[in-house]
Amino acid sequence: MHEAREAIIDRLAPHVHSDIDIDKYLRAVATELGRMMDVDRCDIVQVVRAGELRISHEWRAGEDVPSSLGTSFPVDFAQLAERFDFARPIRLDDAERDGRDPRLSLLPASLGTHSLLIVPVVLDGNVLGLVGLHSTRAPRRWDDEEVAFLQSIAGHIAVGYQYARLFTDKRREANRTRALLEIANLLNSRSDFGELTSHVLERANELVGADYCALGVIEPSGKAISLAAFKAAPHATTLRVRELIESHGKSVDISAFPALVELFAEPKTLRLFDTTLPEPLRSAFNSVLGGRASLVAPVRIGEQAFGLLGFVWSEARDAFDEHEVALVEGIAVQIGTALERDQLSAEVMRLRSVLHERRAEDRIIGQAPAMRRAIELALNVADTQTSVLIQGESGTGKELLANLIHYNSRRRPGPYVKLNCGAIPESLLESELFGHERGSFTGAHQRRRGRFEEADGGTLFLDEIGEMSLAAQVSLLRVLQDGEFTRVGGGEVVKADVRVIAASNVDLTLAVEQGTFRRDLYYRLSVFPIQLPPLRERPGDVHTLVIHFLEHYKQKTGRFIPGISREALRALTGYDWPGNVRELENAIERAVIIASGRQIELDDLPEQISRTVNEERSRTRGERERAAAEGRPLTLEINVPATLDEIEQRAIEATLDYTGGDKTRAARSLGIGRKTLYRKLRQYEGEAE
8 A cells, every 4th residue: 555655646746746736636636546446436525615615626437426526515613523523534334334423414415425435634733625435336344554545645635735825825925016016116107196096996906806996085074085096897897886976976974884984093904795794784785886895905194094995896705815905905005105105295185076176276277367357256255154156158167166265265174075966866956965864765775964964164066056956945045044954854953064165057147037046045155256257258268278288188198299280279279169168178188199199180179170160261262262353452360479481371372262273373473483382382282291
């Protein structure tokens, strides 16, 4: 038997040392043992999780031998340990004769075992699994030498386990180091916080293997978290999560979740499993967040809590491997280290809703008198408690002006909550504003705070307030007058100290006359009205805005754009911009994407802009032709600054229009030779190409 043992070990050795594949090694063990011991079936049983054994590898002498591969059966090791010693072999020579042996209850009857020999695989005092030999055709007596031989093989399997575990741990450590180095390189490659978090979370999610991940930034109150970034894997189903973000905004109240609050005080990683959550939370975790398990790690800047980094899995998990936890913690530490190293202001990156809004006036581009007047009014009213009504067309920058007011007010350290009244269904708007009690309507499974409670001590920005129903207007008026309200479905009077900034893209005075907006609410809100001009009324700001957005999207997309042609710039400055600044920004973003590596041309702009230019060209050409037919002279307008070559080209083009394309007459009118005119026209065509 000694020689047989040495022979089988020699045959197994390549399976251990070649590639540290424990699965391949155990499959070889089952095959070699089964053949050598002349049994009907040899199987290897592994402890896959607490309370469960699974037959992971199997060899059978023939197809008539029942298969056991993949069979799992629950085991209560605590109770069995009181009756059996799993560290010792189990030897059953005749199952029928020993039918009363309680150890037979561990075997499924379908295996058809007549005789059985089981030896445990033990490493450091822990049972890792079992090696079993079965005789299914007839009873068999196991002698002591066979038991000793199988125990020796089990010892070598344990060594193989240990060897593979050490190798796996080293490989995981190396992979984790590479992953963290990759995250560090990403963090070092960008300074814009929005880009930085987007790229880092996308790669981190791939490395961790979660369905989605998010970075939340703690608000100054310490009671809420603002969503700074969210990334999902391509296969993940996150529709409910995204709907939740859209409907409830990016700020989440965490005061009702002590475990999350504790993470800021004690830096440890929270491991969440749906099986351990109480029923209300478990249902919400499963149905709304689509999660079965989660890892949440604190992000710290030095000794100061900054936020939380969370990963969510949709598949059930009983536990997380330590290397997974270490990787998540390492990513959180890398983010915190990068923030501390680059001295990126925590106040700036808290966003409150958007980034860099402490200096919101820097983001409001424009020198037109009406725009400067609006900014001046906003700064004057900022440090008061007065309600403000900002009116202007869609896309004129009403939210930016509201940001400017809040971040220059005494309420700056407090919460800043935003709500788009036009995006919330009328039936849910009062619940969004004032909260609701449990059971107040279908789907109200628990009490929920409204935006006024969330904004207590800070500012509430109500956008598109003209879309609010008359019923909601009554409740809003009461809050503005008395500072108190009741939740939907409740009777408790709730007080809130909130400064309201409202915005509307419709004429509220007209809405009052039409009866769609309450007169008393209008007067309460318009204590300090500010009117933002549309972009078409400040054409002088278009050039500055174009340069601003061009630089912004060059950095954001990482694309090289040397500039913008004068023809494209003329088209942008001459367009009337019905969508205002937002439409201009979208046009520049599109052009940067299309014109990657070269300057932006007219054809890179949206069709409605280039079409307007072409229509203007046709109209100008027609006017010039009519003037020529009537013998009238024309005035040529030149925008400066412009080069002499550009002025010359404009003069030649205008003269050709005037002469109806007659190059001979055009050359004579310009005082140049016909060959010179042809040469210059070929030059212009070459530049256009």
